[in-house]
Amino acid sequence: xxxxxxxxxxxxxxxxxxxxxxxxxxxxxxxxxxxxxxxxxxxxxxxxxxxxxxxxxxxxxxxxxxxxxxxxxxxxxxxxxxxxxxxxxxxxxxxxxxxxx
Amino acid sequence: xxxxxxxxxxxxxxxxxxxxxxxxxxxxxxxxxxxxxxxxxxxxxxxxxxxxxxxxxxxxxxxxxxxxxxxxxxxxxxxxxxxxxxxxxxxxxxxxxxxxxxxxxxxxxxxxxxxxxxxxxxxxxxxxxxxxxxxxxxxxxxxxxxxxxxxxxxxxxxxxxxxxxxxxxxxxxxxxxxxxxxxxxxxxxxxxxxxxxxxxxxxxxxxxxxxxxxxxxxxxxxxxxxxxxxxxxxxxxxxxxxxxxxxxxxxxxxxxxxxxxxxxxxxxxxxxxxxxxxxxxxxxxxxxxxxxxxxxxxxxxxxxxxxxxxxxxxxxxxxxxxxxxxxxxxxxxxxxxxxxxxxxxxxxxxxxxxxxxxxxxxxxxxxxxxxxxxxxxxxxxxxxxxxxxxxxxxxxxxxxxxxxxxxxxxxxxxxxxxxxxxxxxxxxxxxxxxxx
Ligand SMILES: Cc1cc2nc3c(=O)[nH]c(=O)nc-3n(C[C@H](O)[C@H](O)[C@H](O)COP(=O)(O)OP(=O)(O)OC[C@H]3O[C@@H](n4cnc5c(N)ncnc54)[C@H](O)[C@@H]3O)c2cc1C
Ligand SMILES: [Zn+2]
Numbered sequence: 001x002x003x004x005x006x007x008x009x010x011x012x013x014x015x016x017x018x019x020x021x022x023x024x025x026x027x028x029x030x031x032x033x034x035x036x037x038x039x040x041x042x043x044x045x046x047x048x049x050x051x052x053x054x055x056x057x058x059x060x061x062x063x064x065x066x067x068x069x070x071x072x073x074x075x076x077x078x079x080x081x082x083x084x085x086x087x088x089x090x091x092x093x094x095x096x097x098x099x100x101x
Numbered sequence: 102x103x104x105x106x107x108x109x110x111x112x113x114x115x116x117x118x119x120x121x122x123x124x125x126x127x128x129x130x131x132x133x134x135x136x137x138x139x140x141x142x143x144x145x146x147x148x149x150x151x152x153x154x155x156x157x158x159x160x161x162x163x164x165x166x167x168x169x170x171x172x173x174x175x176x177x178x179x180x181x182x183x184x185x186x187x188x189x190x191x192x193x194x195x196x197x198x199x200x201x202x203x204x205x206x207x208x209x210x211x212x213x214x215x216x217x218x219x220x221x222x223x224x225x226x227x228x229x230x231x232x233x234x235x236x237x238x239x240x241x242x243x244x245x246x247x248x249x250x251x252x253x254x255x256x257x258x259x260x261x262x263x264x265x266x267x268x269x270x271x272x273x274x275x276x277x278x279x280x281x282x283x284x285x286x287x288x289x290x291x292x293x294x295x296x297x298x299x300x301x302x303x304x305x306x307x308x309x310x311x312x313x314x315x316x317x318x319x320x321x322x323x324x325x326x327x328x329x330x331x332x333x334x335x336x337x338x339x340x341x342x343x344x345x346x347x348x349x350x351x352x353x354x355x356x357x358x359x360x361x362x363x364x365x366x367x368x369x370x371x372x373x374x375x376x377x378x379x380x381x382x383x384x385x386x387x388x389x390x391x392x393x394x395x396x397x398x399x400x401x402x403x404x405x406x407x408x409x410x411x412x413x414x415x416x417x418x419x420x421x422x423x424x425x426x427x428x429x430x431x432x433x434x435x436x437x438x439x440x441x442x443x444x445x446x447x448x449x450x451x452x453x454x455x456x457x458x459x460x461x462x463x464x465x466x467x468x469x470x471x472x473x474x475x476x477x478x479x480x481x482x483x484x485x486x487x488x489x490x491x492x493x494x495x496x497x498x499x500x501x502x503x504x505x506x507x508x509x510x511x512x513x514x515x516x517x518x519x520x521x522x523x524x525x526x527x528x529x530x531x532x533x534x535x536x537x
Contacts (some may be wrong), residue, residue, distance in 0.1 A: 001430065012483050018421070019421040036523070037522050041467075045372050048363035048373075050377075050425045055422070071422070076422070
């Protein structure tokens with residue numbers, strides 16, 4: 001089983017974690033000002049990146065804290081984990097993104 | 102130019118067949134049994150792309166092929182190419198568990214899936230090719246009082262929509278499928294089931310090959326090993342596609358790329374509410390016929406049928422995270438097996454033979470997206486997620502109609518992209534039992 005490194009607890013088995021989808025999606029600053037289209041995009045539309053994807057994870061069967069990860073959606077390998085509030089890390093090398101499978 | 106071995110899924114076979122001289126005529130002694138039978142007749146040709154087509158269909162899975170078939174058959178549109186980045190029908194078409202049913206809750210879903218089921222019933226004749234469509238019925242088990250209420254409601258809705266559906270009590274469930282554990286002392290006792298007798302399974306490869314043969318006969322080009330890597334745009338129109346085999350001009354573009362849809366729509370600057378997930382399935386070793394129907398369970402999350410050859414075919418839900426890797430995690434398989442043994446104690450000694458995964462394109466309301474896009478000549482078919490095999494002929498029909506007439510077929514209209522803005526969702530989450 002894949003080990004995921006919780007930024008607080010260290011490496012734990014994947015089954016201890018809960019997936020939270022795309023990271024860095026801010027709640028609208030002025031909700032009442034949004035058009036229907038903008039609401040739709042906030043509620044229903046998320047990036048669906050093939051390659052390095054910034055996403056939220058919760059260590060639900062451990063410390064129960066949320067964190068962010070950069071993960072390659074083709075190899076499923078975690079490229080980086082980081083705490084909420086931290087910026088998306090910059091990677092030196094591009095992972096398998098774009099590789100055909 | 103070249104031909105492809107229709108009975109191979111290996112892209113390497115898409116080269117001309119020149120016998121290897123060493124093996125066939127060389128001096129070395131021949132391996133016993135090495136004499137191969139005559140090569141079977143080719144079901145489709147493997148042409149090089151032309152410079153331009155009236156319609157370019159992206160994706161050579163079941164949906165793309167069925168769309169091309171009905172473009173030719175119903176609309177006489179044959180200057181068409183089906184572009185496939187890998188080998189024909191090697192995506193979800195080859196990886197799905199082939200459950201076919203139409204017992205969905207909402208009117209919009211019942212209409213399009215029932216349309217599809219009716220087409221399945223005549224598809225072997227239409228294609229002139231065996232597809233092993235076996236209408237052995239599907240049981241959707243209810244394990245809680247709420248399950249029972251939802252199920253009875255769905256049966257009533259189905260009947261009103263002309264879909265065959267019955268509610269069965271546990272003793273009737275036992276009659277339809279004697280090996281289901283209907284004892285009362287299990288964690289999730291079977292309180293009854295919905296039953297759709299016309300549901301069934303089919304042989305996925307044969308379905309794709311049958312469509313491909315007809316499409317080829319109609320003069321449509323099926324071009325494998327041809328990945329679309331970009332679009333040539335002119336304002337609100339797409340005038341061509343860039344591919345790994347060169348640029349191809351087109352009058353209209355139809356997307357049928359299932360799990361890879363977002364990669365293409367990103368190139369178009371078009372946002373779609375799709376998340377791609379791995380979905381896995383598995384088969385057991387070959388067994389004597391023990392399982393006469395299809396059984397699905399939401400609470401004990403697994404569904405099982407027995408293939409013609411004898412394997413038990415099982416599946417369940419998606420892997421939780423987004424993924425494009427055509428494989429998933431093994432703990433998902435373990436859970437499916439645990440669920441299967443809970444429902445069918447007789448399976449406890451069956452061996453797992455093989456597992457695999459596909460990439461499914463899920464939407465927020467578990468319903469597909471079929472129709473037009475903000476581009477004048479780009480048409481979208483995606484979002485069938487874990488349940489689009491059953492829709493293959495049905496969506497091919499309505500998508501072809503939508504492309505030919507530049508307006509959504511009535512069965513496609515409720516599944517427009519803009520329902521996520523208007524809020525008119527077709528929420529089949531849970532409503533339709535497990536979503537395969
Ligand atoms: C494990 C599993 C079990 C399932 N079980 C069922 C079931 O029991 N019943 C059911 O109804 N449905 C089921 N499904 C869902 C069903 O398989 C899909 O909804 C359906 O097959 C999708 O349509 P398609 O056949 O055209 O997709 P695919 O066969 O995936 O075709 C899409 C094609 O597009 C090609 N493509 C992608 N990008 C490009 C590009 N850039 N250029 C060129 N070509 C491209 C791909 O290579 C692929 O061949 C299951 C799916 C999986 C993975
Ligand atoms: Zn932790």
